[in-house]
Every structure is written in structure tokens, then in C-alpha cells.
Amino acid sequence: MVAELTAGRRPTIIDVAKRAGVSKSLASRALRGDGGVSANNRDLVLDAAQELGYRPNSAARSLVRGVSGLVGVVLNQLDNQHHTGIVQGVQTRAKELNARVIIGNGGQNPEELERQIDTMIELRVDGLVIVSSWVPRQVLERAGSEVPTVVLTHLADPPAQVDTIASDDVSGAQLAVEHLVQAGHQRIAYLSRSASATSHARIDGVVLALEAAKLPCTILQVESGEDINLEQLSASGIDAVLCNNDLTAAEVIRLAHEQQVQVPGQLAVIGYDNTALARLLYPSLTSIDQPQVDMGRRAVDAIAERTAGRTQALRELYTPQLVARASTAQP
Amino acid sequence: MVAELTAGRRPTIIDVAKRAGVSKSLASRALRGDGGVSANNRDLVLDAAQELGYRPNSAARSLVRGVSGLVGVVLNQLDNQHHTGIVQGVQTRAKELNARVIIGNGGQNPEELERQIDTMIELRVDGLVIVSSWVPRQVLERAGSEVPTVVLTHLADPPAQVDTIASDDVSGAQLAVEHLVQAGHQRIAYLSRSASATSHARIDGVVLALEAAKLPCTILQVESGEDINLEQLSASGIDAVLCNNDLTAAEVIRLAHEQQVQVPGQLAVIGYDNTALARLLYPSLTSIDQPQVDMGRRAVDAIAERTAGRTQALRELYTPQLVARASTAQP
DNA sequence: TACTGCTTGTGGAACGTTCCCATCTGAGGG
DNA sequence: CCCTCAGATGGGAACGTTCCACAAGCAGTA
Numbered sequence: 001m002v003a004e005l006t007a008g009r010r011p012t013i014i015d016v017a018k019r020a021g022v023s024k025s026l027a028s029r030a031l032r033g034d035g036g037v038s039a040n041n042r043d044l045v046l047d048a049a050q051e052l053g054y055r056p057n058s059a060a061r062s063l064v065r066g067v068s069g070l071v072g073v074v075l076n077q078l079d080n081q082h083h084t085g086i087v088q089g090v091q092t093r094a095k096e097l098n099a100r101v102i103i104g105n106g107g108q109n110p111e112e113l114e115r116q117i118d119t120m121i122e123l124r125v126d127g128l129v130i131v132s133s134w135v136p137r138q139v140l141e142r143a144g145s146e147v148p149t150v151v152l153t154h155l156a157d158p159p160a161q162v163d164t165i166a167s168d169d170v171s172g173a174q175l176a177v178e179h180l181v182q183a184g185h186q187r188i189a190y191l192s193r194s195a196s197a198t199s200h201a202r203i204d205g206v207v208l209a210l211e212a213a214k215l216p217c218t219i220l221q222v223e224s225g226e227d228i229n230l231e232q233l234s235a236s237g238i239d240a241v242l243c244n245n246d247l248t249a250a251e252v253i254r255l256a257h258e259q260q261v262q263v264p265g266q267l268a269v270i271g272y273d274n275t276a277l278a279r280l281l282y283p284s285l286t287s288i289d290q291p292q293v294d295m296g297r298r299a300v301d302a303i304a305e306r307t308a309g310r311t312q313a314l315r316e317l318y319t320p321q322l323v324a325r326a327s328t329a330q331p
Numbered sequence: 332m333v334a335e336l337t338a339g340r341r342p343t344i345i346d347v348a349k350r351a352g353v354s355k356s357l358a359s360r361a362l363r364g365d366g367g368v369s370a371n372n373r374d375l376v377l378d379a380a381q382e383l384g385y386r387p388n389s390a391a392r393s394l395v396r397g398v399s400g401l402v403g404v405v406l407n408q409l410d411n412q413h414h415t416g417i418v419q420g421v422q423t424r425a426k427e428l429n430a431r432v433i434i435g436n437g438g439q440n441p442e443e444l445e446r447q448i449d450t451m452i453e454l455r456v457d458g459l460v461i462v463s464s465w466v467p468r469q470v471l472e473r474a475g476s477e478v479p480t481v482v483l484t485h486l487a488d489p490p491a492q493v494d495t496i497a498s499d500d501v502s503g504a505q506l507a508v509e510h511l512v513q514a515g516h517q518r519i520a521y522l523s524r525s526a527s528a529t530s531h532a533r534i535d536g537v538v539l540a541l542e543a544a545k546l547p548c549t550i551l552q553v554e555s556g557e558d559i560n561l562e563q564l565s566a567s568g569i570d571a572v573l574c575n576n577d578l579t580a581a582e583v584i585r586l587a588h589e590q591q592v593q594v595p596g597q598l599a600v601i602g603y604d605n606t607a608l609a610r611l612l613y614p615s616l617t618s619i620d621q622p623q624v625d626m627g628r629r630a631v632d633a634i635a636e637r638t639a640g641r642t643q644a645l646r647e648l649y650t651p652q653l654v655a656r657a658s659t660a661q662p
Numbered sequence: 663t664a665c666t667g668c669t670t671g672t673g674g675a676a677c678g679t680t681c682c683c684a685t686c687t688g689a690g691g692g
Numbered sequence: 693c694c695c696t697c698a699g700a701t702g703g704g705a706a707c708g709t710t711c712c713a714c715a716a717g718c719a720g721t722a
Binding site: 663664665666667668669670671672673674675676677678679680681682683684685686687688689690691692 | 693694695696697698699700701702703704705706707708709710711712713714715716717718719720721722
């Protein structure tokens with residue numbers, strides 16, 4: 001006698017087929033809505049699946065089909081709104097293309113990021129979206145050679161194996177500086193909390209714009225929020241500061257409050273990324289907006305194109321925009 | 332003649348074995364470091380794998396082994412620091428147990444959350460961590476009956492199939508109110524932006540604490556930040572407000588700035604979750620701290636216990652703590 | 663009647679692993 | 693010189709699905 005259904009075992013498509021009284025092939029077609037199934041049998045199969053609580057096993061499916069229907073996103077920082085905006089875009093586009101998105105969080109730790117990327121590749125995702133500039137170049141090359149890979153941050157020298165979609169950090173920084181110059185500021189500083197490729201590009205933009213305006217240039221780099229020294233800024237006559245992101249700008253504004261420095265009266269402040277924080281602060285924060293959602297959507301399309309056969313690397317650059325708010329105004 | 336390696340095909344363990352001149356069984360053992368392999372052959376296999384760029388196929392492995400080594404996390408909101416703190420805890424504990432974490436983002440949309448949960452179950456995760464109070468009860472029941480599932484938010488009436496780990500929202504709200512009462516506040520309001528189970532529990536705490544102090548109780552609910560009406564608050568004599576989270580508190584503080592209401596002089600403000608935002612605001616925000624990381628770690632252990640055979644539902648409640656900052660002070 | 667073609671259905675191979683079991687090879691003991 | 697035993701190695705089944713080739717039934721047509 002053949003063994004009956006074991007107690008704890010998950011029902012398989014064969015259990016469903018048996019209960020519906022059809023072959024597993026027909027059950028498979030019915031469950032996927034594939035046509036070539038009589039209405040009667042289709043209902044029988046669907047009911048059986050329902051009653052047994054059947055769930056398809058992705059592993060078996062992806063093994064035989066060769067595609068998983070998954071898009072993997074690996075990112076730096078879960079609670080960075082710039083990143084989550086991108087994820088939003090990836091998700092909406094993936095949903096339209098009937099794919100699923102899974103996310104891996106690597107922190108700014110290159111080893112952990114590599115681990116996450118490996119996990120995704122071993123899960124045989126159909127495409128990989130990387131939102132981090134901390135992934136070692138060699139890891140990017142390897143990933144790109146194994147699966148369609150799109151990097152969504154500025155890379156100084158992107159590997160040929162990966163597509164890149166970024167917003168133009170040079171022109172973003174230029175926009176910000178020009179805005180400050182037009183408002184009459186003379187001593188403008190750039191304040192950064194990391195030394196990423198992104199930051200380097202923005203520094204280039206700042207230098208370019210300040211040279212064009214024939215104004216002096218100050219570049220500051222700090223390890224943490226506590227290292228920001230506002231007195232020193234004022235002492236050196238700085239009257240406007242562009243920060244590497246909205247979070248850093250928020251720290252500056254908090255310090256300004258504490259030390260009774262008027263923003264924007266004595267010090268104008270600009271952030272970067274135009275996150276929800278920019279609207280939340282007082283005074284509200286002028287910031288540089290990047291089309292995160294569009295970039296995320298585009299990344300999914302880039303993967304689809306690669307899958308369809310494109311072999312040349314994509315290099316796409318979006319133009320950022322300045323959103324003026326209260327933290328910069330006529331002095 | 333047998334077909335040679337096809338051009339674009341991913342190398343399999345058989346390719347590795349062939350190149351190393353051993354059987355696939357031996358290659359499998361060598362790659363997993365399983366012992367019972369001579370040093371010479373082990374090196375041969377590892378070198379071959381390296382040269383071919385071999386990556387194990389999780390689908391095949393999970394299919395035959397019956398476990399995936401994956402923990403799935405499904406959450407509401409990626410950019411909510413309370414949630415990301417939990418994810419942090421899940422990740423560290425999972426790493427210690429040699430498991431991998433994948434994240435699904437469902438938004439506050441019940442359908443999308445269900446879709447994400449289905450994806451995880453179909454991927455045959457070994458355990459599911461849900462950080463959302465927007466998942467329909469019936470979906471939780473189904474998930475819990477198929478895979479060890481832990482819910483990390485307050486649920487009014489948790490299904491027997493799932494474990495729950497939460498922080499005690501009633502006592503958290505009590506803490507906040509008692510802190511305000513001690514500081515001499517007489518007219519205290521609770522301000523919420525959603526009607527979740529979490530919010531209801533906190534309202535219970537507020538009511539309890541205010542009754543004990545024999546003070547009147549005001550509950551306000553708004554749809555969005557714009558709906559907060561500070562004039563109305565002052566008109567009704569409110570001199571302290573407890574918000575459903577730090578974000579809502581940030582809105583209140585911004586409005587207070589705009590309308591020249593002194594915080595904490597005229598209006599004391601308390602947030603909830605003690606996120607990075609609380610330190611970032613001016614004045615810095617008194618908030619209720621929950622042990623997110625511990626809760627995340629504990630969730631992974633709860634899954635491990637279930638896998639090991641526990642059948643009774645876990646109901647665990649952590650005690651929150653108040654972190655006093657500048658937004659509440661003696662009036 | 664004999665054929666073609668369409669719809670509905672079935673069986674079996676294949677996907678890439680792991681794991682059980684059988685076989686082989688020496689070394690050591692009697 | 694045979695037997696035993698342990699370690700190293702290989703063969704094959706199994707996991708749950710999809711898909712291909714084919715069979716059966718039936719209607720329409722010459």
C-alpha cells in the first residue's frame with residue numbers, strides 16, 4: 001500500500017492533482033491559468049488546491065524554468081529616504097512587469113554587502129539593483145558578469161559589466177552653489193560626512209561653480225554630527241553651507257539653533273536629496289531633488305533590456321533640480 | 332558525442348566535478364566543507380569552482396534539503412526607523428545562526444503586504460517576521476499555519492498560530508503622561524495620525540494615567556501633518572501633547588516654530604519610538620524608547636524555537652523607557 | 663470510410679542539488 | 693595470507709515543478 005499523506009508535509013502539486021483526479025501536468029496548467037484545460041477540471045483543481053492550502057514551491061519552479069521572477073535590491077541603509085524612494089520605483093515597475101522584489105540590507109560594510117549580493121545571486125534573481133557606493137569594484141564586476149546588474153549611485157569608474165543610473169552630482173552641486181551666489185552669498189562651504197564617490201563628484205561641482213563666480217572655496221569633512229564646528233565656520237566668515245545630504249543639514253540647523261545663529265540670516269543652509277526631512281525642519285530646508293522613483297523604475301527596465309539581449313553597458317544620468325525653501329533666502 | 336559546455340550556461344556542480352576529475356557527490360562534500368574528502372581532492376574541487384565561477388543554486392539546494400536558510404521580514408515602511416531597528420536585530424541574530432535575511436516592503440497596503448508574505452512563503456523561508464499591524468488577521472493565520480511566524484507589533488487579539496513580540500504600548504503611554512504630570516502639566520493631549528491597534532493601546536495608557544492623576548483627557552486624530560491645528564490646541568488650553576511617533580512630534584514642533592509657540596514653555600511635546608530624529612530636532616525631543624534591536628533578535632530565536640518543536644504561541648512584551656530631552660521641561 | 667485538425671489530457675524527462683548506500687582501497691591484526 | 697575496518701569515492705534516487713512529445717476523442721470534410 002502506498003503511503004498516505006504524511007502528517008506535517010506540505011501539499012505538492014501531485015497531491016492537488018490526485019485530489020482533483022487529474023494528472024500533475026493538467027493541474028500545473030490549471031493552477032497557472034494556462035489554457036487547454038476544460039472548465040470543469042480547472043474548477044476541480046482550483047478547489048482542491050484551496051482545500052489543501054497548496055502553495056507553489058518557488059525553488060522547484062525556478063529550477064526547471066531557469067528564471068526566478070525575482071529582482072533583488074541591495075542597499076546601504078534602510079532608513080535613508082533617498083534609497084527608499086528608489087526602492088519604491090523599483091517595486092512599482094517590477095509589479096507592472098509581474099516580477100517580485102526582495103531587498104537585502106548590507107549597511108556600509110563591504111563584506112556584508114558582498115554577502116547580500118551573493119545571497120541574491122544564489123537565489124538566482126533575474127536582476128540585481130545595487131544602491132550603494134561601498135561595494136568593492138571587483139564584487140560589482142563579478143555580479144555584473146553573472147546577472148544583469150544596475151548600480152544606482154555615482155561611480156567614479158564604473159565596471160563595463162554593470163549598468164549605471166545616477167543623478168548628475170556635479171550639476172546638482174553647481175545648482176546649489178549658483179542658487180547661493182545669486183542670493184548674494186560670498187563665502188560658501190561644502191560640508192560632507194563621508195568620502196564616497198558621490199561626495200567627490202559634488203565637490204567637483206562646487207569647485208566648478210565657485211571658480212565661475214570667482215569666489216573662494218571651502219571643503220569640510222567630518223566624521224560625525226558632533227564634529228561639526230559652527231563657531232569655526234562663523235569665524236572664517238562662512239555665510240552659506242551646502243551639505244552632503246539632508247541629514248547633515250539637519251545637524252547644522254540644530255547647532256545653529258543651539259548657538260543662536262540665524263538661519264538663513266547669518267548662515268544659509270542647503271541639503272541634498274530633498275527627503276521628507278527637508279519639509280519637516282524649521283526653517284524648512286532648501287534641497288536638491290533627484291528623481292528617485294523614476295531612477296528605480298528605469299533600473300528595472302534596464303534589467304529587462306539586458307535580459308532581452310542588450311550587451312552594451314547603460315550609462316544614464318538624470319538632472320537634479322533645486323527646491324528652494326526657507327533655509328536659503330536673501331541675506 | 333556529448334554536448335560540450337553551452338556558451339551562456341551557468342556552471343553547475345557537475346561541471347566543477349568534471350574539471351576536478353571527481354564525482355559530483357565528492358564535489359558537493361568538498362564545497363560544503365563536509366569532511367571525508369582527501370586534502371588533495373578538496374583543493375582540486377575548490378580550485379575548479381573558483382576558475383569556473385561556480386555559485387551554488389539555492390533553488391536546487393532548498394528543494395532537496397527542505398530548508399532554505401532564509402528568514403523573511405515583511406514590513407510596512409522602509410524608512411521608519413523603528414522598523415529598521417528591528418531589522419537590524421533580526422539581521423545580527425540571523426547571522427549568528429548562519430541564516431540569511433531577505434526583506435519585503437508592503438507599504439500600509441494590506442493587499443501588497445499579503446503579496447509579499449505569499450512571496451516569502453513560496454520562497455520557503457524558514458521563518459517569517461512581520462512588522463506591521465496592517466496585515467489582515469486571516470492572512471496572519473494562514474501564514475502562521477504554514478511557517479513559523481512572529482508579529483512584532485501590538486495586536487488586539489493575536490491569532491493562535493503566530494508568535495508576538497511587542498513593547499507594552501499601554502505602559503509606554505503611561506510613562507509619557509506621568510512624566511508630563513510630574514512636570515506640572517494639567518491639560519495633556521494625545522495626538523495620533525493613524526487608527527492602528529498600536530494607537531488604541533497607547534490611548535488606553537493615556538486614559539489610565541490621566542484618570543489616576545484626575546486630569547482631563549483629550550484625544551486627537553488627524554489624517555496628515557497639515558491637519559494639525561495648533562491654534563485650536565492652545566485655545567483649548569492644552570499645554571502638553573504626546574504624539575503617536577517622532578515624526579508626528581516633528582510636525583508639531585515645526586508648527587510651533589512657525590506660530591511662535593514656545594516649546595516646551597507653552598507646549599511640551601513627547602514623541603514615540605526614540606528614533607534618530609528625536610536627537611536631531613530643536614528642541615530635542617523627549618521620546619519613548621523601545622528595545623527594537625533586542626526585539627528583532629528575539630524574533631529570530633522565536634522562529635528557531637518553533638522549528639525545534641515548540642507548539643505553544645509566544646506572547647512577549649517588552650517594557651519601554653522614557654528618554655527625557657529638551658522638548659519637555661519644567662514650565 | 664479515411665483523412666485531417668483541434669482540444670483535452672497524460673507520462674516522463676529535466677532542472678541542480680543533497681544524501682544514502684554500495685564499492686573500493688589500503689593498513690593493520692591475526 | 694586472509695579478514696576486518698575505516699576512510700575515500702562514486703552511483704543513483706529524490707526533491708517539486710515545468711514542458712515536450714504524444715495519445716485519445718471527436719468533429720468536419722472529401
